[in-house]
Every structure is written in structure tokens, then in C-alpha cells.
Amino acid sequence: MxxxxxxxxxxxxxxxxxxxxxxxxxxxxxxxxxxxxxxxxxxxxxxxxxxxxxxxxxxxxxxxxxxxxxxxxxxxxxxxxxxxxxxxxxxxxxxxxxxxxxxxxxxxxxxxxxxxxxxxxxxxxxxxxxxxxxxxxxxxxxxxxxxxxxxxxxxxxxxxxxxxxxxxxxxxxxxxxxxxxxxxxxxxxxxxxxxxxxxxFHAEPDQGGKVPFHKYATITATEVDGALVPDDPTVRVLDVKDIPGIVTLVKTTHGETTTWFRKEVEDGRITLRECQYESHAADGAVYINGAEKSPTNKLRQAGHVLKLEGSTVIEEGSVGPFEFLAKLGHPDTRIRTWKSIKFEHDGEKLAVYYPALLSGDRVMRPGTIFKVEGTPLQxxxxxxxxxxxxxxxxxxxxxxxxxxxxxxxxxxxxxxxxxxxxxxxxxxxxxxxxxxxxxxxxxxxxxxxxxxxxxxxxxxxxxxxxxxxxxxxxxxxxxxxxxxxxxxxxxxxxxxxxxxxxxxxxxxxxxxxxxxxxxxxxxxxxxxxxxxxxxxxxxxxxxxxxxxxxxxxxxxxxxxxxxxxxxxxxxxxxxxxxxxxxxxxxxxxxxxxxxxxxxxxxxxxxxxxxxxxxxxxxxxxxxxxxxxxxxxx
Amino acid sequence: MFHEPAAKQDRDPASGYKTRLGVWMFLFYALVYAGFVAINLISPTAMNSIVFWGLNLAVVYGFGLIVLALVMALIYNGFCVREERRLAAHDGEV
Structure with missing residues (x-):
């Protein structure tokens, strides 16, 4: 403390x-x-x-x-x-x-x-x-x-x-x-x-050197006879949880580690992106990413820039107040944010935090929560x-x-x-x-x-x-x-x-x-x-x-x-x-x-x-x- | 009992003027605010249009509404103070 x-x-x-x-x-x-x-x-x-x-x-x-x-x-x-x-x-x-x-x-x-x-x-x-x-x-x-x-x-x-x-x-x-x-x-x-x-801006923000930047795993996969097969043979799929209209999540095992991934499909290619998760067992124990929750094992803080104005090479150093907003709001800027979904799985209450990608022009105008382009009711x-x-x-x-x-x-x-x-x-x-x-x-x-x-x-x-x-x-x-x-x-x-x-x-x-x-x-x-x-x-x-x-x-x-x-x-x-x-x-x-x-x-x-x-x-x-x-x- | 203003109030001869001015300035601001809401509903992507220095319309309009509120508040206060002084001077003459 x-x-x-x-x-x-x-x-x-x-x-x-x-x-x-x-x-x-x-x-x-x-x-x-x-x-x-x-x-x-x-x-x-x-x-x-x-x-x-x-x-x-x-x-x-x-x-x-x-x-x-x-x-x-x-x-x-x-x-x-x-x-x-x-x-x-x-x-x-x-x-x-x-x-x-x-x-x-x-x-x-x-x-x-x-x-x-x-x-x-x-x-x-x-x-x-x-x-x-x-x-x-x-x-x-x-x-x-x-x-x-x-x-x-x-x-x-x-x-x-x-x-x-x-x-x-x-x-x-x-x-x-x-x-x-x-x-x-x-x-x-x-x-x-x-x-x-x-x-x-930093490509890999580390809170001034205090918290090392965590690189989340990304695995490619293919579908064989309707089953999802990761290209990495050491990773095995245990279950697929499809939440229609929201997200598809994949539970995997790698050695003794169980991890949830988000499944993304782009141009026919399947990519699995590592998630974080919190599970509450029936006996009341709480687990973060598969290990018991503790002061050293808690959810990682998240959110960073993947591309700034279309470039993955992000120039570091100070920016002006208008430049900061202009660069973030650029249509080719990509920002990694996180969403969450809660559900019950195998008798456990599960909260999965999965990565999402926002473009700069979506971040800098209304519409992500309040659906200004949605239905009349929205x-x-x-x-x-x-x-x-x-x-x-x-x-x-x-x-x-x-x-x-x-x-x-x-x-x-x-x-x-x-x-x-x-x-x-x-x-x-x-x-x-x-x-x-x-x-x-x-x-x-x-x-x-x-x-x-x-x-x-x-x-x-x-x-x-x-x-x-x-x-x-x-x-x-x-x-x-x-x-x-x-x-x-x-x-x-x-x-x-x-x-x-x-x-x-x-x-x-x-x-x-x-x-x-x-x-x-x-x-x-x-x-x-x-x-x-x-x-x-x-x-x-x-x-x-x-x-x-x-x-x-x-x-x-x-x-x-x-x-x-x-x-x-x-x-x-x-x-x-x-x-x-x-x-x-x-x-x-x-x-x-x-x-x-x-x-x-x-x-x-x-x-x-x-x-x-x-x-x-x-x-x-x-x-x-x-x-x-x-x-x- | 207990139903009079906490501090004793003097008569305010400028209150009618201030109320009318306030209503008109409120309507003007409400119109500008409604414009922001309307653009988002009618043409949401217009909010991405770059206005100046790389800033899009959403940022410029949003900041503009905040700055406009302060500017209008100062203008309103200026008019109110002027009228209060004018009427106070007028009362003094009488």
C-alpha cells in the first residue's frame, strides 16, 4: 500500500x-x-x-x-x-x-x-x-x-x-x-x-516507465469441418461462445493456461485476439485471467494508439492542444479500446473484457454510445x-x-x-x-x-x-x-x-x-x-x-x-x-x-x-x- | 413565518428589462444548441468535416457552445449592469 x-x-x-x-x-x-x-x-x-x-x-x-x-x-x-x-x-x-x-x-x-x-x-x-x-x-x-x-x-x-x-x-x-x-x-x-x-503519444505507453506495456497475443486460425483450429498447434480450442450481434468469444487452453480470445473475421481470415476475464466460482473465489485474484494479479489497465494518422510509427514528444485533437480525430488513426460482456459459463459467472478498434473519426464525433445513425428510437x-x-x-x-x-x-x-x-x-x-x-x-x-x-x-x-x-x-x-x-x-x-x-x-x-x-x-x-x-x-x-x-x-x-x-x-x-x-x-x-x-x-x-x-x-x-x-x- | 427572502431585498426597477433580455438571449442560445443536435441527427458524418487546424466540426461546435455561453453571459451582465446604473441614476435625480 x-x-x-x-x-x-x-x-x-x-x-x-x-x-x-x-x-x-x-x-x-x-x-x-x-x-x-x-x-x-x-x-x-x-x-x-x-x-x-x-x-x-x-x-x-x-x-x-x-x-x-x-x-x-x-x-x-x-x-x-x-x-x-x-x-x-x-x-x-x-x-x-x-x-x-x-x-x-x-x-x-x-x-x-x-x-x-x-x-x-x-x-x-x-x-x-x-x-x-x-x-x-x-x-x-x-x-x-x-x-x-x-x-x-x-x-x-x-x-x-x-x-x-x-x-x-x-x-x-x-x-x-x-x-x-x-x-x-x-x-x-x-x-x-x-x-x-x-x-x-506513445505506441507502447508504459505509464512513465512504471508499468511495462503488455503485448496481447494474436493468433490466426482456420475453420476445418465447422471447427475452429488455431494455426499455433500448442493452442487448443475448448469452447466457442457466440453472442449474436455483439461478439464471438473463444475459450482456449495453452499448457495449463486458459485464455479467452475474441474471434474476428476479415476478408475470410480468422484472427483471435487475447481478452482479459474475471470469473467468479461457485465457492466465491474470484479469478483474473485464470489465476486467483490478488494485489499482484488484477485486470490490466488498457487503451492505446495503434496507428496515428495511418502510421504505426508514432512520433513521440509533446503536442499542442489542437494538434492532439486533430491527430486523434484523423480518419486513419486507430485506437485500441476495450468492451465487456457478462455471462454464465460452466457454472461460473464470467466477465470477459475484449479488445475493440475505433477509428479516429468515430472517436471524435457522437455515435459510439448514442446511436445518432441508428433507429428513430435511438x-x-x-x-x-x-x-x-x-x-x-x-x-x-x-x-x-x-x-x-x-x-x-x-x-x-x-x-x-x-x-x-x-x-x-x-x-x-x-x-x-x-x-x-x-x-x-x-x-x-x-x-x-x-x-x-x-x-x-x-x-x-x-x-x-x-x-x-x-x-x-x-x-x-x-x-x-x-x-x-x-x-x-x-x-x-x-x-x-x-x-x-x-x-x-x-x-x-x-x-x-x-x-x-x-x-x-x-x-x-x-x-x-x-x-x-x-x-x-x-x-x-x-x-x-x-x-x-x-x-x-x-x-x-x-x-x-x-x-x-x-x-x-x-x-x-x-x-x-x-x-x-x-x-x-x-x-x-x-x-x-x-x-x-x-x-x-x-x-x-x-x-x-x-x-x-x-x-x-x-x-x-x-x-x-x-x-x-x-x-x- | 420564515417565508421572506434570507437577505432584505431592495426594489429592482431593472428586473423587467433583465427578464426580457434574458429570454431573448436564452432563445438565441437554445437555437444554436438545437443546431448542434440537429446536425448530429440529420447528417452525423458532417461532424467529421475539418473546420480549421485539423479540428472537426464536432470539436469546434462543442467548444464553441462552451465559449459562446461565457461570452453571452458576459454580454448579458454588461447590459444588466448598465441598465441598473442608468435606473439608479434616474432614481437619484428624482
Whole structure:
């Protein structure tokens, strides 16, 4: 075990906790706990916005997705940033003018309706919990390589620390943690990108000499009477597993070694390419590439350039930022990436990681995950994702509550602009970090979420230690913000306003802290259950729920005078139910249930294209139907 | 109780102007964003076209959307500040 990363990590966690205790004295009143007293400077709030927003999804998920799928991961960067335009131009100042502590305050400012208080509080809770899942998954992902702890322990560690932070000092501490973390994340991500460009391309990347490049075996074969026969007589085929439309895998033996190969057929010639695999025996033992799993026998990191602009001779040395993208995106560039497939074989649960080849022009445009050239349904899924990303930001509760931490609407506007600058710059960096990981032989084929920290490790343990600690602080900060939002929904919206409990100020803070504990425990459980799912994908779903449940109400309240409280309540309800309903019956969730994605009754994963218009439409129809009633009430 | 803004707000006479400006700038950006989505749907391979310095349309458009967001944010803030100052000066004269 490396001690430096652990010491840096502990130093960061200690600093974060110290900051929480320091600011605890500011959180004794409700205004201090939920809105930092409305006294944060706009520039600090702007970077804290970046800290809130650049969550595990951005740093771990986007970089990981770009590292395995190329530009499709960058779509999230574009959509997440574009969402800030909606926040700035439409939501920022009115939200500050209308609200006090929570999103519900703003929605309810003109109606004082119990229905809105209940619906908006539930919506805040649902969106916060959806958003918490990927953060907790990210926490587990980080802690495993850093501290050598299991995923579940990492999730519990984050949950425990965050509950302490939130219960200690609320929004003030959360703001300064986010400010520190947001600033450091942007600075050190820039350092990684500079290092990527200085290192340039290598045909056989070896992580700065630390990890020897592994050359995977390639065997030619022929078919004789329908049987596959390797040209190398020492290799014998044991079995062939054909997964139609996806891949054909071949199990072989060579001496005492069992290896899986991917079968490729080109111009009638058969080539077998070595895979990696992980098998779980019935007795619980785990094997990697046929030998028992251990600290020295684990899946090899992967991903490198085979041809750069058509040449296998790759010139080493530093490259410029545009040259890096141009060379990778060249149609004759070939990049080795890895895919995975899971199935049962001879009583064992098997995960096979097989090599795939991507051309530069496929890597540098959308289409590897989101099938823009596919069926109409697949195209609709792409549009749905882009719509949810665009409209989701301005409806995220933990972002909206940050508008109450600054003193004026003008400060809310200016802090949003600082956020756009910091977040926009970071998202440009994600493309370089993701592609840098893709060609540096650092991607864990079993879990792409760690691509950016592992890329940092290829430049040295100190950078890895700092980046991992910042990433961990990223998770801590975002989870803290979400838990403050969720606890505000319970204590302020549900208990105090909807329940009419009229709690005194100190009891309101206590209720918030107890709520933080409960939400934190729920987040820990979900973080363990969702292990292994790409965190950016999960956040995309949270955006869809937020955009469907919250945004129509906010926008219509601001811009349509005929909006009634019944319309708002119905819109929130329809938005939540439609968005979550579509997600629960989508192919991705079916995979999580342990079933085949093709069995899912709804053939796409992103609900926004249906749930957002449905929510808008409901608000309009119900508001028009309740005009008279609204006037009399 | 507990239902007033956390910090006391002054009246903002520029709010109507800022709302109108915000809506128009939002619509403009939404149009450019929709263009990106539409090109990917209608002619995905057009995203491979080289625009300059070896960069393809996907990269230039993607980076462009990020840069455009910042530029528009700064322009919006400039107009808002100018209007706030103008109306504040006007109030002072009265």
C-alpha cells in the first residue's frame, strides 16, 4: 500500500472537517444553516457553484466515458454547461427575489399552498436522492484503489463524513468546502492536461516507465469441418461462445493456461485476439485471467494508439492542444479500446473484457454510445438526453439553494457567470483528460469511472494522491450540498410549512440535522446497490427527473400569469411519475435487475423527451381548468 | 413565518428589462444548441468535416457552445449592469 496518497487524502479530509467545525458557529440560526445567512460574496459563491456542480459525474463519469467511448462522453460536458445558460438567463435573479431557503419557497411565493409545499418538497427529495446515488457510487470507486478498501466501505466512509459536515455547519461550511474543492479541481485538472500534452503519444505507453506495456497475443486460425483450429498447434480450442450481434468469444487452453480470445473475421481470415476475464466460482473465489485474484494479479489497465494518422510509427514528444485533437480525430488513426460482456459459463459467472478498434473519426464525433445513425428510437434517446441536460441544471435543488447564499439578485447573476467560466473551462479539460486516458493504457476495463485519477497516477503518485483527494472532496462537497437541500425540504418545507409545526429557529436547525442523517443513510444504501454503473449516466437520469419535475413549474410561474397552484402541483407529480416510470422500465435498469436489456418494455434510457413536455402540458391544462377556482380561493 | 427572502431585498426597477433580455438571449442560445443536435441527427458524418487546424466540426461546435455561453453571459451582465446604473441614476435625480 502506498502511504503518500493516504496521507494526502487524510490531510484533505482533516482540512474539510476542520473547516466545518470552524464555521459551525455560523449555523446556529435557520438562515445560517440553510442559506449561510445570505452573506457569501458572489465570486466565492461562483466557484462554490462550480464545486457543487463539478461532481463525481463530471470528473469521474465524463472522463471515464470519454476514455472508453470518445466524444459521446463529451456530450455530457456540452449539455451540463449549456444548462447554465437557462440558469443565468431565466432562473437566477427571479429565484433569488422569490425565495428564502428552498426551491419550494420560490414556487410557493405567490400561492402559499399546502399542495405546492408537499409536491415541491417531495420533488426536491426525489431529485436529491437520484443525484446522490452517483456521488456515492463515485466515492466507493475512489476509495478502492486509494485505500484498498471495498466499495461498500468507501460509500459508508463518505456518508459518515458528510453527515458530520452537514450536521455540524450546514450551508456555510458546505460553501467553503465547495469553493476550495472547485478551485483545486480546475487547477489540478489543468495540470493533468498539460502533462498529457507534454507526454504526447506513445505506441507502447508504459505509464512513465512504471508499468511495462503488455503485448496481447494474436493468433490466426482456420475453420476445418465447422471447427475452429488455431494455426499455433500448442493452442487448443475448448469452447466457442457466440453472442449474436455483439461478439464471438473463444475459450482456449495453452499448457495449463486458459485464455479467452475474441474471434474476428476479415476478408475470410480468422484472427483471435487475447481478452482479459474475471470469473467468479461457485465457492466465491474470484479469478483474473485464470489465476486467483490478488494485489499482484488484477485486470490490466488498457487503451492505446495503434496507428496515428495511418502510421504505426508514432512520433513521440509533446503536442499542442489542437494538434492532439486533430491527430486523434484523423480518419486513419486507430485506437485500441476495450468492451465487456457478462455471462454464465460452466457454472461460473464470467466477465470477459475484449479488445475493440475505433477509428479516429468515430472517436471524435457522437455515435459510439448514442446511436445518432441508428433507429428513430435511438435518435430520440439522443435528443432526450440533450434536452434533459440543457433543462436539468436550472432545476437542481442543490444548485437553486445556492442562490440564497448571496445578498442580492445581482450577486446571484454574477456568481452564475463566475460559475460558467470555471465550469466551462473544466469541461474543455475533460475532453483532453478522457482522450489522454484512452491512449495512455490507464483505463480499468471493468470500471471506467477511475480513468482520470488513474491517468494522474501515470504521471506520479503525488499527482494521483492530490487528484484522488480532490475527487474525494468533490464527492464530499456535492453530497453535502445535496443533503442540505434534502434536509431543507424535510425540515423547512414539510415539517415547518406543510405540517404547520411552526418550529422555533433552533428546533428547525435540529430537524434539518436529523433529516440530514436519515437522507445520508439512504444515500449510503443506494450507493452500495448501484456499484459499477457509470456515474455520469446516473446523473443524466437525475437531470431528467429535475427537468421534468421542477423546471416547468419554475418557468411557467415566472412567465405565464395564468399559472395556478393546482397546475404546479399536477405538473410536478406528472413530471416525477413519468420520468421515474420510464427510467424504471428502461434497458439500463433491466440490466441492473439482472435481466436482458432487450426484455425492457421501454426501449430507451432517457425520459426527458416525453416527461418534460408532459409536465409542461399538464401545468397548462390544469391551470386553464382551475382558473375560476383559483380566483375564488 | 420564515417565508421572506434570507437577505432584505431592495426594489429592482431593472428586473423587467433583465427578464426580457434574458429570454431573448436564452432563445438565441437554445437555437444554436438545437443546431448542434440537429446536425448530429440529420447528417452525423458532417461532424467529421475539418473546420480549421485539423479540428472537426464536432470539436469546434462543442467548444464553441462552451465559449459562446461565457461570452453571452458576459454580454448579458454588461447590459444588466448598465441598465441598473442608468435606473439608479434616474432614481437619484428624482
Amino acid at each position: 502506498e502511504w503518500m496518497p493516504i496521507l494526502v487524502f487524510l490531510g484533505f479530509v482533516g482540512a474539510v472537517l476542520g473547516m466545518s467545525f470552524f464555521f459551525a458557529r455560523k449555523a446556529r440560526s435557520a438562515a445560517g444553516y440553510y442559506a449561510a445567512g445570505g452573506t457569501i460574496h458572489w465570486s466565492v459563491n461562483g466557484i462554490a457553484f462550480a464545486g457543487d456542480y463539478l461532481s463525481a459525474a463530471s470528473f469521474l463519469g465524463i472522463c471515464g466515458m470519454i476514455a472508453t467511448a470518445g466524444y459521446d462522453g463529451f456530450l455530457y460536458s456540452i449539455g451540463y454547461l449549456a444548462g447554465w445558460i437557462v440558469a443565468l438567463f431565466v432562473v437566477a435573479e427571479p429565484m433569488k427575489r422569490l425565495g428564502k431557503y428552498t426551491f419550494t419557497d420560490a414556487l410557493d411565493s405567490t400561492f402559499n399552498s399546502k399542495g405546492i409545499q408537499l409536491a415541491a418538497a417531495i420533488s426536491t427529495l426525489v431529485v436529491s436522492i437520484f443525484y446522490l446515488i452517483p456521488q456515492m457510487v463515485g466515492a466507493g470507486v475512489l476509495v478502492t484503489p486509494l485505500l484498498g478498501l471495498p466499495h461498500a466501505v468507501g460509500v459508508m466512509l463518505v456518508g459518515g463524513i458528510v453527515i458530520i459536515i452537514v450536521a455540524t455547519a450546514g450551508m456555510t461550511s458546505t460553501t467553503y468546502v465547495q469553493f476550495l474543492k472547485g478551485g483545486l479541481l480546475v487547477v489540478f485538472s489543468f495540470a493533468i492536461v498539460v502533462a498529457v500534452l507534454v507526454r504526447g 435518435k430520440l434517446d439522443f435528443v432526450s438526453l440533450m434536452l434533459a441536460l440543457f433543462l436539468g441544471t436550472a432545476a437542481l435543488p442543490h444548485i437553486l439553494i445556492r442562490y440564497y447564499t448571496v445578498p442580492t439578485p445581482a450577486a446571484a447573476r454574477k456568481s452564475t457567470i463566475v460559475a460558467i467560466a470555471a465550469i466551462g473551462f473544466f469541461y474543455v479539460l475533460t475532453l483532453y483528460m478522457g482522450l489522454g486516458a484512452m491512449v495512455s493504457d490507464v483505463v480499468n476495463p471493468a470500471d471506467n469511472n477511475m480513468s482520470a485519477p488513474l491517468l494522474a497516477r501515470s504521471f506520479g503518485m503525488l499527482l494521483f494522491a492530490i487528484i484522488s483527494a480532490i475527487a474525494f472532496a468533490t464527492v464530499l462537497g456535492t453530497v453535502a450540498g445535496l443533503i442540505v437541500a434534502a434536509s431543507g425540504a424535510v425540515a423547512h418545507d414539510l415539517l415547518d410549512r406543510f405540517g404547520g409545526m411552526n418550529l422555533p429557529d433552533h428546533k428547525k436547525v435540529l430537524a434539518g440535522k436529523i433529516s440530514a442523517l436519515v437522507v445520508g443513510v439512504i444515500a449510503i444504501i443506494l450507493g452500495i446497490l448501484f456499484q459499477g454503473v457509470n456515474v455520469s449516466f446516473l446523473v443524466g437520469l437525475a437531470f431528467a427527473v429535475a427537468a421534468s419535475a421542477n423546471l416547468p413549474s419554475i418557468v411557467m410561474l415566472l412567465f405565464w400569469k395564468k399559472t395556478t397552484y393546482q397546475g404546479i402541483v399536477a405538473s410536478i407529480a406528472v413530471g416525477i411519475v413519468t420520468a421515474i416510470g420510464i427510467i424504471l422500465f428502461s434497458p439500463t435498469m433491466y440490466q441492473l435487475y439482472g435481466r436482458l436489456p432487450t426484455e425492457a418494455p421501454i426501449p430507451f434510457a432517457n425520459p426527458g423527451i416525453f416527461s418534460i413536455p408532459a409536465s409542461f402540458l399538464t401545468l397548462v391544462v390544469v391551470s386553464l381548468m382551475t382558473q375560476k377556482k383559483a380566483t375564488t380561493s
